[in-house]
Structure formats: C-alpha cells, structure tokens
Amino acid sequence: MSKHTPGPWRIKWGENIFGGERLVANAGSHQQNFDTEKAAAENKANARLIAAAPDLLEALKAVVTEDGKGWTNLTVGSDSTLAAAVAAIAKAEGKA
Secondary structure (H helix, E strand, O other), X not given: OOOOOOOOXXXXXXXXXXXXXXXXEEOOOOOOOOOHHHHHHHHHHHHHHHHHHHHHHHHHHHHEOOOOOOEXXXXXXXXXXXXXXXXXXXXXXXXX
C-alpha cells in the first residue's frame, strides 16, 4: 500500500483539503441538502478533521511505543485504550 500525501494538509475554499498543491479530499457534497446551513457546517467540520489527519496520526504514533505494547511518557487507564490506538494507526496505514 502506498503512503498518504505528506502533510501538512490545509483547507482551501471552505471544504477542499490540499496536501501541497494536490487536492486530497473534498468534504462537501454535490447532493441536494434539505438543511443546507447544517450541511455546510458539517462539511466544514469534516474538512477540519480530515485536514488534521496527518498530524493526528503522527501524534498518536509518538504516544504508542514502537512495539505497540505501551505508552511513552503517559499513564493509561486500560489496555483497551492502547489497543484502540494501535488499531487506529494500523487502519490509517492500511495494515488493518
């Protein structure tokens, strides 16, 4: 599996997410929305989340140790939290 477009990603024109000059995603919808104000707000929130994805992935990888069995510099309440973090990294990297 290939790697994602390098970050940082940024939002242009409200709902378009770019990595460098490359369009990575569009969080808008070309379908008719009955509640356009709500849909526009959700599209912008989705764009912010998508644009943050590379940073979120790198931050999570920095928290989980390389062997995937512990945390660096943090105390965690449960193994399920660690498992969820490891699973999220695997999903983002196409390994799940």
